[in-house]
Amino acid sequence: MTKERYGLDFGNKIRDLRLERKLSLRKFASESDMDSGNLSKIERGVLPPPSSIDHYGKAFGFKKGSPEWTELDDLARSSLAAKSFINVDAEVAKKLPQFFRTIDNKNLTSDKLEKLLEVLKEI
Amino acid sequence: MVVKRGREEIKLLAMEARRELNIKDDEHVEFDVDLYLEVLGKVIIPVSELRNDLEIDSFWTNGFQELIIDKECYESSSFRSRFTIAHEIGHLFLHNRSQESYTSIEQWQDLILKNTNIRNIFEQEANSFASIFLISDECLLEELNNLKEREEVKVYLNNQVYTLEFISMMYSHVLSEAFHVSQRAMEIRLENYWK
Numbered sequence: 001m002t003k004e005r006y007g008l009d010f011g012n013k014i015r016d017l018r019l020e021r022k023l024s025l026r027k028f029a030s031e032s033d034m035d036s037g038n039l040s041k042i043e044r045g046v047l048p049p050p051s052s053i054d055h056y057g058k059a060f061g062f063k064k065g066s067p068e069w070t071e072l073d074d075l076a077r078s079s080l081a082a083k084s085f086i087n088v089d090a091e092v093a094k095k096l097p098q099f100f101r102t103i104d105n106k107n108l109t110s111d112k113l114e115k116l117l118e119v120l121k122e123i
Numbered sequence: 124m125v126v127k128r129g130r131e132e133i134k135l136l137a138m139e140a141r142r143e144l145n146i147k148d149d150e151h152v153e154f155d156v157d158l159y160l161e162v163l164g165k166v167i168i169p170v171s172e173l174r175n176d177l178e179i180d181s182f183w184t185n186g187f188q189e190l191i192i193d194k195e196c197y198e199s200s201s202f203r204s205r206f207t208i209a210h211e212i213g214h215l216f217l218h219n220r221s222q223e224s225y226t227s228i229e230q231w232q233d234l235i236l237k238n239t240n241i242r243n244i245f246e247q248e249a250n251s252f253a254s255i256f257l258i259s260d261e262c263l264l265e266e267l268n269n270l271k272e273r274e275e276v277k278v279y280l281n282n283q284v285y286t287l288e289f290i291s292m293m294y295s296h297v298l299s300e301a302f303h304v305s306q307r308a309m310e311i312r313l314e315n316y317w318k
Contacts, residue, residue: 024158025167037169037194095184096231099214107239112177113232
């Protein structure tokens with residue numbers, strides 16, 4: 001099973017910009033009214049960059065048409081074009097976890113482990 | 124065989140971790156605990172319904188490079204989510220060398236279902252670590268001193284009716300707010316502090 005991934009330039013830039021401002025994923029998503037799960041996916045190239053960078057430009061306080069704005073816009077376009085395919089099964093094998101913080105420290109059942117594998121494929 | 128670490132050893136390791144993350148011994152941990160991980164280059168991946176569907180709050184993957192966390196818990200920025208992230212910082216500093224590699228998914232499933240005792244020890248250690256990581260002795264002492272300045276507490280202490288230990292438990296809800304942890308987590312920290 002393979003999956004499409006997008007270029008990471010835009011995602012890396014977003015991550016760098018927010019960390020420069022000492023904003024965690026959660027805080028940046030919350031302050032700019034974004035979904036933290038989708039933001040994480042964009043940063044990792046799992047979701048494509050947005051067709052317009054207005055929302056991000058504003059969130060970072062860039063003036064439209066400024067060099068910073070233009071750089072971000074260019075990165076969004078180039079990342080969208082730089083698609084690649086990944087082997088999902090190989091990715092899941094790398095992600096198999098050993099420790100879990102569970103509710104009330106319950107142990108996992110085999111059913112839950114199967115479900116977890118499905119979740120790992122989607123990540 | 125895995126031997127559970129003692130409280131003093133966990134305390135040393137938690138304080139070392141704080142210093143490695145540039146948190147002074149007498150400094151309160153930032154509200155956004157997740158930022159410490161991101162600065163270390165770790166990736167946070169919020170996943171919807173992890174808790175509802177699988178009863179899991181969080182776990183590390185990809186050789187401690189990616190932290191998967193229940194999205195609803197993460198976005199709530201609740202005291203529980205802070206403790207969850209501190210717990211995971213505990214795994215990162217305590218157990219990153221214990222991570223086994225798997226040759227197949229079947230081997231992984233087998234190991235997870237069988238070795239529950241070892242994993243329970245690791246979970247308890249990560250909880251103890253989180254407790255000290257979020258509330259250092261130095262910070263706790265400072266908050267206890269602040270507590271002593273409250274008028275009603277002064278009365279209790281002056282009359283020698285109650286000890287500071289007893290009062291700290293009475294005011295655990297006040298202390299829990301100061302450290303942004305749940306009251307239960309605060310009570311456990313206090314119990315260990317006074318032991």
